[in-house]
Amino acid sequence: MSQYRRTGRTLLRSLILLLATGITHSQSAPATSTPPAPDLAPKSQDAAPTASRHPRVALVLEGGGALGFAHIGVLQYLEQHHIPVDLVVGTSMGGLVGGLYATGRTPDEIRELVQNIDWTRAIGGRVPFSDLSYRRKQDRIEYPNRLEFGLRHGISLPEGLNSGHEVGLILDAATLADYNLKSFDDLPVPFRCVATNMNTGKAHVFDNGSLARALRATMSIPAIFVPVVIDGVTYTDGAAVDNLPVDVAKANGADFIIASYLDNSGGPQTTPGSFLATTGNFVSIAIAANEMHSLEAADILITSKLQGFTSSMFTKSSEIIPKGVDAAEAKAKLLDRFSVTDAEWAAYVAQRNSRRKTEVPDPQFVTVAGVTGPARVEIERSLQQVINRPINTAFLAKEMTRYVGYGTLNAAGYNLIDRNGATGLSINAYPRYNGPPFLDLAINIDGGDTQDVLFGMAGRIIFQNLGGFRSEWRTDIFFGYSYGVRSEYYRPFTPHSNFFYAPRAYATSSRFDFYNEGSRTSQYQINQNGVGFDVGYTWRRNAELRIGQDEYWYSVSKRVDFDNLSIPPQQQSVSSLRYTYYGTDNAVLPFRGVNTFLRVERHEPSKGNDPFTLAEARVAGYLPLNEKNSVFLTASGGTAFGAPPEVTDLQGFPLGGPFRLGSYGRNELLGTQYWLFQGGYERKIFRLPPLLGEGVYAVGFFEGGKVYNNLNPVDELESEAWDGSVAVIVRTALGPIYIGGAAGNNDHRKWWFGLGHVF
Numbered sequence: 001m002s003q004y005r006r007t008g009r010t011l012l013r014s015l016i017l018l019l020a021t022g023i024t025h026s027q028s029a030p031a032t033s034t035p036p037a038p039d040l041a042p043k044s045q046d047a048a049p050t051a052s053r054h055p056r057v058a059l060v061l062e063g064g065g066a067l068g069f070a071h072i073g074v075l076q077y078l079e080q081h082h083i084p085v086d087l088v089v090g091t092s093m094g095g096l097v098g099g100l101y102a103t104g105r106t107p108d109e110i111r112e113l114v115q116n117i118d119w120t121r122a123i124g125g126r127v128p129f130s131d132l133s134y135r136r137k138q139d140r141i142e143y144p145n146r147l148e149f150g151l152r153h154g155i156s157l158p159e160g161l162n163s164g165h166e167v168g169l170i171l172d173a174a175t176l177a178d179y180n181l182k183s184f185d186d187l188p189v190p191f192r193c194v195a196t197n198m199n200t201g202k203a204h205v206f207d208n209g210s211l212a213r214a215l216r217a218t219m220s221i222p223a224i225f226v227p228v229v230i231d232g233v234t235y236t237d238g239a240a241v242d243n244l245p246v247d248v249a250k251a252n253g254a255d256f257i258i259a260s261y262l263d264n265s266g267g268p269q270t271t272p273g274s275f276l277a278t279t280g281n282f283v284s285i286a287i288a289a290n291e292m293h294s295l296e297a298a299d300i301l302i303t304s305k306l307q308g309f310t311s312s313m314f315t316k317s318s319e320i321i322p323k324g325v326d327a328a329e330a331k332a333k334l335l336d337r338f339s340v341t342d343a344e345w346a347a348y349v350a351q352r353n354s355r356r357k358t359e360v361p362d363p364q365f366v367t368v369a370g371v372t373g374p375a376r377v378e379i380e381r382s383l384q385q386v387i388n389r390p391i392n393t394a395f396l397a398k399e400m401t402r403y404v405g406y407g408t409l410n411a412a413g414y415n416l417i418d419r420n421g422a423t424g425l426s427i428n429a430y431p432r433y434n435g436p437p438f439l440d441l442a443i444n445i446d447g448g449d450t451q452d453v454l455f456g457m458a459g460r461i462i463f464q465n466l467g468g469f470r471s472e473w474r475t476d477i478f479f480g481y482s483y484g485v486r487s488e489y490y491r492p493f494t495p496h497s498n499f500f501y502a503p504r505a506y507a508t509s510s511r512f513d514f515y516n517e518g519s520r521t522s523q524y525q526i527n528q529n530g531v532g533f534d535v536g537y538t539w540r541r542n543a544e545l546r547i548g549q550d551e552y553w554y555s556v557s558k559r560v561d562f563d564n565l566s567i568p569p570q571q572q573s574v575s576s577l578r579y580t581y582y583g584t585d586n587a588v589l590p591f592r593g594v595n596t597f598l599r600v601e602r603h604e605p606s607k608g609n610d611p612f613t614l615a616e617a618r619v620a621g622y623l624p625l626n627e628k629n630s631v632f633l634t635a636s637g638g639t640a641f642g643a644p645p646e647v648t649d650l651q652g653f654p655l656g657g658p659f660r661l662g663s664y665g666r667n668e669l670l671g672t673q674y675w676l677f678q679g680g681y682e683r684k685i686f687r688l689p690p691l692l693g694e695g696v697y698a699v700g701f702f703e704g705g706k707v708y709n710n711l712n713p714v715d716e717l718e719s720e721a722w723d724g725s726v727a728v729i730v731r732t733a734l735g736p737i738y739i740g741g742a743a744g745n746n747d748h749r750k751w752w753f754g755l756g757h758v759f
Helices: 002-024 065-080 093-102 107-115 119-124 134-142 165-174 211-218 246-251 275-297 314-330 332-338 342-354 373-382 393-404 645-651
Strands: 057-061 087-091 148-150 160-162 191-197 202-206 223-225 228-230 233-237 256-263 300-305 366-369 409-419 422-431 438-446 454-464 472-480 483-492 499-516 519-539 543-561 570-582 593-605 612-624 629-639 653-655 669-671 673-687 693-708 720-732 735-744 749-755
Touching (some): 057 065, 065 256, 065 314, 087 093, 134 519, 134 570, 191 246, 202 211, 246 256, 246 275, 645 669, 693 735
Antiparallel strands (some): 191 202, 438 454, 454 472, 483 499, 519 543, 543 570, 720 735
């Protein structure tokens, strides 16, 4: 219980801080929560530049998420008007922009860098489907949501919705050349950034160490990003303690301070009654009060007017950056007093460029930190090709992401190190704190029959590296309209082998409905209890081939028996071959790629029943037309090789239900042979905030299929069917939610909805 209380308190604090940082820079903030942006002149004429002495000018950049892109515009103005900066200090996004500027990049280079970032992917935090290992792709398809919990320390939520892996890779690449800094004073522009020390609750100023890790720490918004641990100390975003760190600039010898402030207040007031909104406003007032001292302490305050923008609009950099230019121009009379002559500016730029590091040496060795044993060996082996070759950051980012795609790491990154007179590539792996084991949860709602909506839940417990590297014990427990348990132990022959063996056991009971003309006529419960054993080969990320044997007990319980089927209990011995290939870009509704499935099963029933063989295949291809539109085509078919329907009984091939001849009831067509073709179009209507889901999609498709030897004795309709379907699918953090309808031949019409699997 204490674990639940700690998790709840941590999540509440994180949500409050998140609201604070968001509401402080949102239109919903009350007018009193954001301090006025005073038009401050230098505090004394002595602070103005003179011929005898150039004052030490510091630029302080406020945190504010995407609003911080305005800082790039401020830098553009300073550069264009030859105003030197001797120290740059920032928090959160201000720290990122300031850190990039401190490395010697020009404002144009910073703008290009941030505009080339895939912010949806960086903020969304999920490993792309294509980079997951094969078994994690299975998990994503069967549990297409974010309901994952750790079980290592009792049931616990993730440390953050975003591991920070993608952001870390961006920072690793951007700071790679600055790997051997002894102090941030050694950068072309001396630099400081602020994070919150979660061990003490106080501000921590980074002035040395890994620049990438310092930037990652100052941006680590609680509950959104997993905290950064450096030398045993946990750090999060610095906004809570010093969002406009003027005091840090003063403490580091600044004579004159220019502060870049982000103001998007002035929108409608937040109405009372919402606990989170009220609490968020309270904390935002506290942060604003903390900033008030910094605002008063700054010598010149550049206020970017950002009404209409929010801290989450990372794709709006091209619109936000000019606001910083406008803000600086509004203070031109004050700022231009610090402008130097062309000759002085040229000397300043030359001195700054002389300190800039752009050469990245070829690594002469690879070392791995954070993991040991076979995991470390596998990473080292995969990167031998980089030794004595120029570093390809795109290749390294892909490899790091694939390491994370195995499921045991929060993040992986890289940097260069010097050792014994040689430069090498250091890989930094960051294991997940709360697991393994992990628990995936799924909520299923089946509204294929709107008069009889079915509900279910499922959980998958995964023990990884149990008994050996890449060995897994995976158990599914599900209940509702179907219930049971399945458990399998997957074990590679050797730690680095792709060959595996997998014993399993299961006890399941699945509901099976018959429909005729859209109405349910019969209902059965199919019970299967058995054991099995497979051997096979796994292609690490895309495919798996299995050959196996099952012994199970099969029975059918009747609930509603209008169809008068008679299926005696029996024991079956089944030999099988299965091949699955995942080559698409998404688990729910792909936009590109190909998926393939094939199975062949030989059933040897007991008690004198005839044996039979089933074979089934499905291929689905997706072709993008542009960023928002794609077309797809699927083809599937199966056969029992002439076995009569009374032999295969309910183990034949069903058609009917949403996304599988949706104008027909589920299993309305059931026989010993079938084919089904689907062709359609999908369009992304709009994108959801990354932490809520992926987007809203419209899908339209035509279907045509046929079932031979229809088992349903009351279905006197033709077994050849076709229809057209339209659906709206929302890919949410809880899973895909869909609503749609279909109309087809023989006056078949249905509408349906659900939460769970789509195609």
